[in-house]
């Protein structure tokens with residue numbers, strides 16, 4: 509079952525709401541605490557898409573767990589007690605700014621903001637607002653909610669270098685028992701098969717990463733399926749440098765990628781690119797392998813890694829083989845992968861000093877929306893001549909595309925407007941977009957042309973290419 513059903517129907521904790529059941533609204537947001545690299549870290553999850561097995565060994569916090577208890581000593585600013593438990597300062601910020609009307613979305617917003625208090629992110633207003641990017645309110649209006657978020661950021665201003673959990677407890681932002689969770693989680697991990705992973709079914713089973721694709725597309729089917737949980741399986745996470753290559757575990761999440769110091773160093777605009785992908789609670793659970801294998805023609809990180817010419821290591825428990833990501837897709841949702849094979853590792857050459865990389869995505873809304881067209885370009889130049897280029901495109905055919913002809917065309921060409929114009933024209937012969945809810949065929953063709961130009965305008969500002977027609 510999904511975590512949301514466990515929380516509401518088995519634990520009777522009905523403060524966590526069911527809205528869309530598809531990861532879009534944030535009504536079901538909870539926090540999951542676990543040790544990561546030696547520190548206790550809390551991340552928001554959409555519980556409607558989280559299989560219960562992915563909660564194993566973690567501290568799950570629902571809205572009820574944030575409440576102060578009746579009879580607690582009053583905080584500065586508490587209204588005169590009417591007998592009820594006082595609001596915690598995050599809840600109080602929502603109330604003071606009139607950031608709630610019907611109240612259906614309020615537990616989700618409050619949990620996300622509490623998660624911000626527990627995160628290691630600098631306590632800026634911008635970061636507080638980013639923490640609620642997966643929460644939707646249909647009646648209050650976002651300005652008052654943003655003001656509440658700004659107040660919450662204000663509560664953290666004196667945190668300095670103190671650990672977020674101890675600061676939040678000390679300031680009574682959270683109940684005092686939060687301070688005991690760290691040692692309890694470590695004890696729990698030791699008692700769970702030594703590694704804290706949910707016992708795996710030996711029978712052929714459905715692989716589940718974060719579940720953000722499977723529990724949207726196949727919710728009912730998943731209830732009875734034998735499951736192999738990949739998200740926390742040992743050895744399937746991690747982002748490390750091996751010589752001039754980067755090796756990524758298939759269960760690395762979008763957040764892991766976004767926060768990786770190694771990837772940040774090589775992709776300076778990574779945070780901007782990742783901010784265009786889903787929302788904070790989805791990014792916290794959505795895995796890279798899940799993005800590749802769900803084979804959506806517009807998978808954002810599939811397009812990103814196609815341009816890096818990523819290599820997959822596919823294993824079946826006894827043998828392994830390597831397969832370039834660009835060879836994975838045979839047709840719409842048809843993969844060059846045997847039953848029982850799974851992604852064990854993802855690798856790619858780290859960009860060198862002469863490399864430049866760009867990712868572009870156009871969607872109807874800037875945030876929390878899938879692409880109409882997305883594309884990435886990795887280009888290596890020698891002075892003003894292109895040595896190598898890898899161009900990918902999504903939303904332009906039945907599969908995420910590595911544009912082979914256009915990529916080859918760039919080789920040994922000068923970086924100039926004529927090259928870019930010819931490449932944009934050639935790319936048209938490699939794509940077969942269809943008209944659908946995300947745009948007409950003609951619009952998608954035009955988008956890809958414009959985005960190819962955008963790659964160059966962004967990557968070569970010194971050439972002032974803005975005038976490419």
Ligand SMILES: Cc1cc2nc3c(=O)[nH]c(=O)nc-3n(C[C@H](O)[C@H](O)[C@H](O)COP(=O)(O)OP(=O)(O)OC[C@H]3O[C@@H](n4cnc5c(N)ncnc54)[C@H](O)[C@@H]3O)c2cc1C
Pocket residue numbers: 530531532714715716717718719720721722723724738758759784785786787790793794795796797798799800801802806807808809849850851852876877878879
């Ligand atoms: C609200 C919402 C917004 C979204 N926005 C975006 C977006 O902006 N951009 C985008 O690209 N996607 C988006 N998605 C889609 C989805 O989140 C991503 O594709 C995500 O990366 C899927 O990963 P997962 O771990 O959740 O996949 P899962 O649902 O767990 O699995 C997907 C598939 O991968 C398989 N799988 C998982 N791990 C492995 C492995 N190691 N080896 C082989 N097979 C494996 C599973 O068996 C399954 O077939 C969104 C989804 C939601 C619900």
Ligand code: FES
Pocket residue numbers: 525526527528529530531532533534535536537554555556557
């Ligand atoms: S119920 Fe809407 S995100 Fe889970």
Ligand code: FES
Pocket residue numbers: 607608609610611612613614644645646647648
């Ligand atoms: S207060 Fe009604 S949905 Fe937000």
